[in-house]
Amino acid sequence: MDAILQALADPSRRTVLRSLRDGPATVTELAAQLPIARPGVSRHLRVLREAGLVEVEHQAQFRLYRLRPEPLAELDEWLGDYRALWQQRFDALHTEVARGKKQRKGKG
Amino acid sequence: MDAILQALADPSRRTVLRSLRDGPATVTELAAQLPIARPGVSRHLRVLREAGLVEVEHQAQFRLYRLRPEPLAELDEWLGDYRALWQQRFDALHTEVARGKKQRKGKG
DNA sequence: TAGTTACGTAACAAGCAAGGTACATAGATC
DNA sequence: GATCTATGTACCTTGCTTGTTACGTAACTA
Numbered sequence: 065m066d067a068i069l070q071a072l073a074d075p076s077r078r079t080v081l082r083s084l085r086d087g088p089a090t091v092t093e094l095a096a097q098l099p100i101a102r103p104g105v106s107r108h109l110r111v112l113r114e115a116g117l118v119e120v121e122h123q124a125q126f127r128l129y130r131l132r133p134e135p136l137a138e139l140d141e142w143l144g145d146y147r148a149l150w151q152q153r154f155d156a157l158h159t160e161v162a163r164g165k166k167q168r169k170g171k172g
Numbered sequence: 173m174d175a176i177l178q179a180l181a182d183p184s185r186r187t188v189l190r191s192l193r194d195g196p197a198t199v200t201e202l203a204a205q206l207p208i209a210r211p212g213v214s215r216h217l218r219v220l221r222e223a224g225l226v227e228v229e230h231q232a233q234f235r236l237y238r239l240r241p242e243p244l245a246e247l248d249e250w251l252g253d254y255r256a257l258w259q260q261r262f263d264a265l266h267t268e269v270a271r272g273k274k275q276r277k278g279k280g
Numbered sequence: 281t282a283g284t285t286a287c288g289t290a291a292c293a294a295g296c297a298a299g300g301t302a303c304a305t306a307g308a309t310c
Numbered sequence: 311g312a313t314c315t316a317t318g319t320a321c322c323t324t325g326c327t328t329g330t331t332a333c334g335t336a337a338c339t340a
Contacts, residue, residue: 066183073181074298075174085254091317104299106318125307125316133258140251140258143244146193150241150248182328199287212329214288219327233286233337 065142068135071115076100077108081117084131091127173250176243179223184208185216189225192239199235 071077080094095105109129112118116135121128179185188202203213217237220226224243229236 069177069181069186073177076298078177081254085257092315100298101300102317103301103319107298110318122306127317131254131257133254136251136254137258140248140255143248143251146189146239146241146244147248149193149239150245184328200285208329209331210287211289211331215328218288230336235287 065138067115068117068139071111071117072139074108074111076104077112080105080108080112080129081131084118084129088121088128088130091129094129173246175223176225176247179219179225180247182216182219184212185220188213188216188220188237189239192226192237196229196236196238199237202237 072081076098079098083089083094083097091102091105091109094109095102098105109118109120113120117132118129119132121130180189184206187206191197191202191205199210199213199217202217203210206213217226217228221228225240226237227240229238
């Protein structure tokens with residue numbers, strides 16, 4: 065949980081994640097979309113990998129980085145502990161639907 | 173969005189938020205639950221306040237800090253762009269529901 | 281008014297994070 | 311084997327973050 069939020073706290077890393085939503089990409093491709101040099105992107109990708117948010121596939125001398133959404137589900141679960149608090153303020157009916165979802169996940 | 177994730181990245185601040193789920197609290201009360209001194213907690217609360225995650229009520233010489241869940245709803249929306257990705261892996265039917273919500277919110 | 285309580289902020293030290301440059305490594309190509 | 315491409319890492323610098331202590335301020339109490 066700590067590693068996930070730590071990884072998401074950096075805007076460059078969030079940009080990387082958003083790019084990877086469109087599909088896997090190499091470091092060079094990702095660096096082209098950021099205002100920082102490749103070594104910096106490599107570093108960001110390491111943080112993302114250690115947080116489990118991306119995975120690497122070795123393709124010849126390339127590294128294909130792919131999004132791994134599972135940790136975000138963990139963050140979603142964490143958020144769930146607070147979700148009722150803001151949903152109370154917006155839409156009571158909506159809250160019922162959300163609680164149905166929560167029960168299926170069996171959050172503790 | 174940046175301020176929210178920045179605020180949540182620190183474990184001490186997440187502890188503060190969790191404490192505030194049980195109801196409003198003073199700085200001294202919050203500091204008692206953390207391994208850091210009151211001035212540090214004051215600083216953390218400032219970050220949380222600037223991110224909109226807490227609000228203060230002046231009660232005599234006390235400051236009553238209260239949780240403000242709205243920014244977490246914003247984070248939830250951000251997560252929504254990724255939610256379909258992990259739900260695909262869990263439950264295809266569920267994904268349909270999520271996409272319905274996304275369309276209604278019209279996130280770009 | 282003097283003293284106490286609760287709190288914020290200023291000033292300072294220590295640590296970490298993020299960026300860049302230089303370099304090492306692995307695979308493809310010739 | 312030499313060279314080019316793609317990438318990771320080491321090293322250095324810089325700036326923010328976090329924590330502490332010292333101090334200033336506002337409100338209650340006597």
